[in-house]
Amino acid sequence: MRTIAVINQKGGCGKTTTVINLAACLARKNKKVLVVDMDPQAHATLGLGLGLGGYEYTVYDLLLDSGRKELQPGDVVIEISRGLDLIPSDVMLSAAEPALLGRDHREYLLADVLKSVEQRYDFCIIDCPPNIGILTFNALFACSEAIIPLETGLFAIHGLAKLMETIEIVNAKRNLTITTNALLTMFDRRTRIAYESLHEVQKHLGGQVFTAVINFNVRLKEAVSHGRPVIDYAPDSIGARDYLDLAAEVLKMKVKK
Amino acid sequence: MRTIAVINQKGGCGKTTTVINLAACLARKNKKVLVVDMDPQAHATLGLGLGLGGYEYTVYDLLLDSGRKELQPGDVVIEISRGLDLIPSDVMLSAAEPALLGRDHREYLLADVLKSVEQRYDFCIIDCPPNIGILTFNALFACSEAIIPLETGLFAIHGLAKLMETIEIVNAKRNLTITTNALLTMFDRRTRIAYESLHEVQKHLGGQVFTAVINFNVRLKEAVSHGRPVIDYAPDSIGARDYLDLAAEVLKMKVKK
Numbered sequence: 001m002r003t004i005a006v007i008n009q010k011g012g013c014g015k016t017t018t019v020i021n022l023a024a025c026l027a028r029k030n031k032k033v034l035v036v037d038m039d040p041q042a043h044a045t046l047g048l049g050l051g052l053g054g055y056e057y058t059v060y061d062l063l064l065d066s067g068r069k070e071l072q073p074g075d076v077v078i079e080i081s082r083g084l085d086l087i088p089s090d091v092m093l094s095a096a097e098p099a100l101l102g103r104d105h106r107e108y109l110l111a112d113v114l115k116s117v118e119q120r121y122d123f124c125i126i127d128c129p130p131n132i133g134i135l136t137f138n139a140l141f142a143c144s145e146a147i148i149p150l151e152t153g154l155f156a157i158h159g160l161a162k163l164m165e166t167i168e169i170v171n172a173k174r175n176l177t178i179t180t181n182a183l184l185t186m187f188d189r190r191t192r193i194a195y196e197s198l199h200e201v202q203k204h205l206g207g208q209v210f211t212a213v214i215n216f217n218v219r220l221k222e223a224v225s226h227g228r229p230v231i232d233y234a235p236d237s238i239g240a241r242d243y244l245d246l247a248a249e250v251l252k253m254k255v256k257k
Numbered sequence: 258m259r260t261i262a263v264i265n266q267k268g269g270c271g272k273t274t275t276v277i278n279l280a281a282c283l284a285r286k287n288k289k290v291l292v293v294d295m296d297p298q299a300h301a302t303l304g305l306g307l308g309l310g311g312y313e314y315t316v317y318d319l320l321l322d323s324g325r326k327e328l329q330p331g332d333v334v335i336e337i338s339r340g341l342d343l344i345p346s347d348v349m350l351s352a353a354e355p356a357l358l359g360r361d362h363r364e365y366l367l368a369d370v371l372k373s374v375e376q377r378y379d380f381c382i383i384d385c386p387p388n389i390g391i392l393t394f395n396a397l398f399a400c401s402e403a404i405i406p407l408e409t410g411l412f413a414i415h416g417l418a419k420l421m422e423t424i425e426i427v428n429a430k431r432n433l434t435i436t437t438n439a440l441l442t443m444f445d446r447r448t449r450i451a452y453e454s455l456h457e458v459q460k461h462l463g464g465q466v467f468t469a470v471i472n473f474n475v476r477l478k479e480a481v482s483h484g485r486p487v488i489d490y491a492p493d494s495i496g497a498r499d500y501l502d503l504a505a506e507v508l509k510m511k512v513k514k
């Protein structure tokens with residue numbers, strides 16, 4: 001199983017939109033995909049069509065229960081569509097940070113949970129909140145790859161160096177290298193600032209940038225309001241094409257499983 | 258002094274853009290304005306032209322020092338332009354949450370700091386990070402008003418009820434009512450989803466929505482990259498007009514000082 005964390009402490013850069021649509025496109029290409037929603041806002045859960053309270057357990061129960069092993073991931077996983085499953089979240093997850101403070105190995109809780117499902121899936125895609133706290137660290141200690149969505153503009157590029165530093169620290173602790181690539185999102189080809197940002201990112205990261213670019217496309221926003229990935233809601237849209245391109249590029253990457 | 262917190266746990270909805278440009282427009286209308294950057298990303302600081310390390314003290318020093326009273330806000334305030342001052346932030350601020358855990362009255366630290374400057378300014382505008390933690394609570398316990406920037410779409414509207422609940426809890430604890438209004442940002446008049454969102458917000462909040470709407474305008478993004486508010490960078494732009502409209506509406510509000 002390839003485990004991919006989608007992270008960036010900058011808010012609103014397209015993390016959740018990327019998780020939902022990359023996962024759905026990989027499932028469309030006959031991969032078995034698990035989405036894990038590690039954001040207390042629960043937007044990946046909402047964007048995949050689950051309203052409030054439509055489910056009994058969440059990732060919070062798995063993380064805080066993982067000491068007693070009563071609850072199995074299978075009890076929490078929800079089937080969204082063929083080849084696409086979800087471990088949902090809810091606002092309770094914001095209580096995880098204080099609850100886990102001072103607990104040993106608290107950054108490995110998600111990695112422990114995922115060990116028991118790794119035979120069942122080809123991919124696990126993890127959505128993260130807009131901050132680098134215990135929830136994002138759990139994603140970084142569970143993943144083998146990371147995608148950093150970047151909208152255009154100075155605010156988006158500014159935090160990148162700090163984020164790469166954080167990933168380096170995790171790499172050193174885990175004694176491995178998380179394959180990390182930036183993904184340009186909400187790209188508006190009509191504006192100069194978009195190309196300036198692309199140039200800045202390539203300068204900072206060299207080859208660690210996906211060739212696929214996600215253009216600004218209102219269909220992506222509309223799809224969320226209908227609780228469906230864009231390849232179901234608007235299969236002929238630019239957004240659907242862009243995320244299918246991303247999925248194709250992710251599949252071509254040579255990474256260790 | 259009117260103290261306005263700009264808050265929303267949803268990332269990327271225009272909090273920082275609103276703080277910088279509302280503050281600059283109020284200063285243009287001859288008000289004395291203090292911006293407080295309570296976000297460890299320090300984007301309000303960056304967007305007002307201060308690069309990394311161009312300043313010695315930050316809001317972190319004031320908050321954690323406020324017990325010993327050695328440091329005065331005057332030592333930390335930076336003059337940006339006529340009538341516009343800033344208390345900057347940096348990434349150290351992300352250490353505030355663990356450092357303040359368990360400390361009594363930790364949510365009142367900012368309120369204490371601002372008491373000593375309230376004679377000098379007409380307005381204090383506070384930028385907050387995209388989560389509801391100790392930093393946002395400090396802003397909520399120091400403010401008399403709150404602005405909730407909302408981009409359009411389901412993700413933006415979804416967290417609104419929870420945010421209003423949080424403000425109600427603070428109102429009960431402080432035994433007063435924070436005057437709260439939503440502000441529509443990144444509004445794209447060409448899309449149906451924008452008007453659907455406007456309708457949703459008015460349904461949820463009734464009259465607690467600014468008449469002023471901030472349209473999607475790339476000049477706002479470009480202004481940040483030049484470290485200047487949009488009324489300096491592009492005075493004839495839609496972004497400048499919209500934030501001047503917002504400033505005029507804020508000035509007309511009947512609120513207790």
Ligand SMILES: Nc1ncnc2c1ncn2[C@@H]1O[C@H](COP(=O)(O)OP(=O)(O)OP(=O)(O)O)[C@@H](O)[C@H]1O
Nearest residue numbers: 011012013014015016017130186216217221268410
């Ligand atoms: N390519 C795109 N084109 C147009 N709108 C987009 C695109 N990608 C995302 N959006 C919209 O931009 C907003 C922010 O995206 P999203 O919520 O996915 O970001 P996020 O990084 O997950 O935010 P948060 O930091 O709050 O978790 C949403 O309203 C979303 O619908």
Ligand SMILES: Nc1ncnc2c1ncn2[C@@H]1O[C@H](COP(=O)(O)OP(=O)(O)OP(=O)(O)O)[C@@H](O)[C@H]1O
Nearest residue numbers: 011153268269270271272273274387443473474478
């Ligand atoms: N009206 C607008 N038109 C176009 N772009 C905008 C507008 N308002 C904000 N932006 C851009 O959208 C992005 C998000 O805005 P901003 O960073 O101000 O949001 P935020 O809520 O402060 O984000 P965070 O949650 O990370 O603190 C930035 O790139 C900003 O330049």
Ligand SMILES: [Mg+2]
Nearest residue numbers: 015016039043
């Ligand atoms: Mg998200």
Ligand SMILES: [Mg+2]
Nearest residue numbers: 272273296300
């Ligand atoms: Mg901000």
